[in-house]
Amino acid sequence: MTNANQLKEIEKAVSQLSPQDLREFRDWFAQFDSEAWDRQFEKDVATGKLDELAEKALKHLREGNCNNL
Template structure:
């Protein structure tokens, strides 16, 4: 049995309260991981071109209020 299959089996055996707690933990885990990825890309300058394009469009009046 693979590690993923073991996790799937364990999750499927959780009761409602445990599943709710696991779901909340996993959502936070994913959010923190996403934040670290974005921070890493930002520090490496990988988002600079996107920011420059967005600012250029804003300055050219190609944006609208949300």
């Protein structure tokens, strides 16, 4: 089965959920997606992908080019 077919099956299944099941699925998916994002962010930090961005931000801070939130 191709990814496109799998996606269509998932879309169909989700569209047929009861309101309660849809809420539960939405909660589960939000948690799942958040954890996946966290893992990717941690990987990017560990591999140095964000080093240049962090240095740029620190440079702006040292130069007084930041606003207090």
